[in-house]
Amino acid sequence: MHIAEGVLSPAVLGAGAALAAAGTAIGLRKLEYDQLIGVGVLSAAFFVGSLVHVPVGLASAHLVLNGLVGVLLGWAAFPSILVALLLQALLFQFGGFTVLGVNACTMGLAGVASWYVYRAVRRLLPGAAGLRAAAFCGGALGVALAAVLTALALAFTDEGFKAAAGLLLTAHLPIMIVEGLITMFTVSFIARVRPEMLRMTRNDAPENSRS
Amino acid sequence: MKQLSFFLRARLAAILLLAVLSLCAAVEASAHRVNIFAWVEGDAVLVECSFRRNSPVRAGTVTVFDAVTGRALLEGKTSDKGRFSFPVPPEARGGHGLRLRISAGEGHQNEWLMDAAEFAALAPASPARSAPAAPATPAATPAPAPEEQGARRAPALTEEEFRALVDAALESRLGPIRRELAALRDDGPSLRDVIGGLGWIMGIVGAGLYFARRRP
Secondary structure, three states: OOOOOOOOOHHHHHHHHHHHHHHHHHHHHHOOHHHHHHHHHHHHHHHHHOOOEEOOOOOOEEOOOHHHHHHHHHHHHHHHHHHHHHHHHHHHOOOOOOOHHHHHHHHHHHHHHHHHHHHHHHHHOOOHHHHHHHHHHHHHHHHHHHHHHHHHHHHHOOOOHHHHHHHHHHHOHHHHHHHHHHHHHHHHHHHHHOHHHHHHHHHHHHHHHHO | OHHHHHHHHHHHHHHHHHHHHHHHHHHOOOOOOOEEEEEEEOOEEEEEEEEEOOEEOOOOEEEEEEOOOOOEEEEEEOOOOOEEEEEOOHHHHOOOOEEEEEEEEOOEEEEEEEOHHHHHHHOOOOHHHHHHHHHHOOOOOOOOHHHHHOOOOOOOOOHHHHHHHHHHHHHHHHHHHHHHHHHHHOOOOOHHHHHHHHHHHHHHHHHHHHHHHHOO
């Protein structure tokens, strides 16, 4: 899902960088002191997750975990993902410096969107089952949206949006299910051992989302 | 503080699990990155592209550029084994390096530079034929040479010429191996990279906590 150096045009790179800067600024403003460690831990999970390949389906793709980060952090997912992507570019040579903004946008925006979906589903279906369903949707949707946004970034290359979206979505179908399950288990685990964390993001959300 | 440690412990358990999983994956040298590797073999350039050691790039587009002028010289698709070969272009014989780019789709792209020196053995037009043929023939050619061609040309190879031939032959044989070693060495993230990255994240969180606390 990481776009490599030299694929995109300067216009797309610039737009990505600007959007990523805006997203990170919003994320940092909404970031609360108590969330900081969570942001770091999830950043670490995202950083390491890219090394875990899921050898199911047509192509073996790796975990993205942006849905999980988004569901647990909301807008704070943006800085969390940005840091992890920066380190992946530096240490693993995944992606690259100039494409950092675009990659942060595709995964960060998808993560934030999956947080909104997670909250909406939670509100519709209260209770433990609803929580699980919401978390699964959030986790799976994060990957799907990241694939669509990556294809969108590639739309202006000679590959084209349709071909890229088709390839990315089919390659990441198993990943969506796996990440849906990971998010589901993680969220229900946190709901058991430390429910304040989930409640915090949920109560915090309505005022923030309307600002 | 007690809450914090409880929360941390829960999360750390999950992270540890992930880390262990990832280490298994890292041994396989996984990478979400496309590797390209090219060498000269005889009169042709062979290109090999892979995502990981055992997953070649099928039908990826290889574009060959002149490294000096930046002009695209030719283009082709990789085979099922991730390979593509093309004859050494005249620009490379003329002392220009080549830049090879693999576009594997979905935003995967990488480049490989071939220095002009790699084509040095083929540089002028006429020795271009003799240099690659040399390794197979030395035993055959010197034998008839003194008798038949002795009158027409220089009798046999001088020591210097012979050394140059052997050097060229060795270089063409060992080049790919050396290159392959280099490619294997940076095949994927190592354990050190993973731990280093986690350390960086911890450090950033620590700095964030410090500064957030100082702000009332």
